Amino acid sequence: MKPLNADLHCHSTVSDGLLAPADLIRRADANGVELLALTDHDELGGLVEARAAADEVGLGFVDGVEVSISWGDDQTVHIVGLGIDPTNPALGEGLRQIRSGRDARAGLMAEELDKVGIHGAYEGALRYAGNPALVSRSHFARFIVEQGHAKDTKSVFDYWLAKGKPGYVSHTWATIEDALNWIVGAGGIAVIAHPGRYRLSRTERRELFGAFKDLGGRGIEVLSGSQKDEEVSEFARIAREFGFLASRASDFHGPGESWIDLGRLPDLPDNLVPVWSQL
Ligand code: AMP
Ligand code: MN
Ligand code: MN
Ligand code: MN
Numbered sequence: 513m514k515p516l517n518a519d520l521h522c523h524s525t526v527s528d529g530l531l532a533p534a535d536l537i538r539r540a541d542a543n544g545v546e547l548l549a550l551t552d553h554d555e556l557g558g559l560v561e562a563r564a565a566a567d568e569v570g571l572g573f574v575d576g577v578e579v580s581i582s583w584g585d586d587q588t589v590h591i592v593g594l595g596i597d598p599t600n601p602a603l604g605e606g607l608r609q610i611r612s613g614r615d616a617r618a619g620l621m622a623e624e625l626d627k628v629g630i631h632g633a634y635e636g637a638l639r640y641a642g643n644p645a646l647v648s649r650s651h652f653a654r655f656i657v658e659q660g661h662a663k664d665t666k667s668v669f670d671y672w673l674a675k676g677k678p679g680y681v682s683h684t685w686a687t688i689e690d691a692l693n694w695i696v697g698a699g700g701i702a703v704i705a706h707p708g709r710y711r712l713s714r715t716e717r718r719e720l721f722g723a724f725k726d727l728g729g730r731g732i733e734v735l736s737g738s739q740k741d742e743e744v745s746e747f748a749r750i751a752r753e754f755g756f757l758a759s760r761a762s763d764f765h766g767p768g769e770s771w772i773d774l775g776r777l778p779d780l781p782d783n784l785v786p787v788w789s790q791l
Pocket of ligand 4: 521522578763
């Protein structure tokens with residue numbers, strides 16, 4: 513049987529994506545996606561529009577979210593929640609709390625960028641975000657490209673915004689306990705997002721996966737837009753060992769700003785249980 517073209521991780525203009533929720537749905541449909549989850553960062557505001565557009569074109573839709581957590585020694589980890597109830601009060605309030613820290617963080621980032629010659633970055637990033645509670649490093653990256661300091665958003669991260677670079681400001685996000693409680697409490701399945709992107713040793717990674725599982729986490733993105741072939745094999749092994757469900761997740765943010773387009777990842781490796789079999 514032909515595997516389902518599922519893509520369970522992407523972003524709209526409601527967080528740091530470039531397409532409005534309905535446009536994202538139409539692009540997914542045009543690309544042959546059969547089941548899509550919208551997973552904006554710490555925000556549920558695009559789900560109603562996305563679901564309505566998905567119903568219109570006959571695309572399967574999953575309510576999702578990507579929650580930012582702090583882990584270990586100043587690491588940021590992302591946990592995707594799939595099939596959450598968007599009206600769940602504890603989830604809504606928890607996400608609101610995470611978002612409330614973004615504005616002050618953006619001010620600190622702009623101060624640091626100012627010192628290295630990038631001026632007006634707070635106002636510039638806010639222009640792209642539209643809302644101080646949603647301002648992210650992606651919006652800073654767009655402003656910095658616009659100002660001619662870098663050729664594309666990826667190089668902005670390499671020079672200014674990644675951990676250890678001049679514009680990086682450490683930040684406290686949710687705890688892993690909170691994130692899992694919110695997602696599971698809202699009836700969702702928690703999935704570790706892009707596991708290859710964390711700067712963790714093998715031992716630290718296993719600690720993260722173990723803690724995640726103990727708290728009710730059930731899935732891992734074996735396929736992610738930013739993951740190389742050898743990482744896919746490694747996370748497929750991890751999924752089998754820990755008994756995790758496997759996800760297929762482009763993490764699409766917009767044309768020209770993404771690793772891969774919607775619905776274009778390869779099929780999952782063999783002998784894995786797809787997370788969508790449980791949604
Ligand atoms: P924030 O939540 O404000 O820390 O912003 C994180 C966002 O920045 C991620 O969700 C990605 O969209 C983007 N991002 C992080 N690292 C990179 C990178 N190396 N290249 C391009 N985009 C990145
Ligand atoms: Mn993002
Ligand atoms: Mn992420
Ligand atoms: Mn993402």
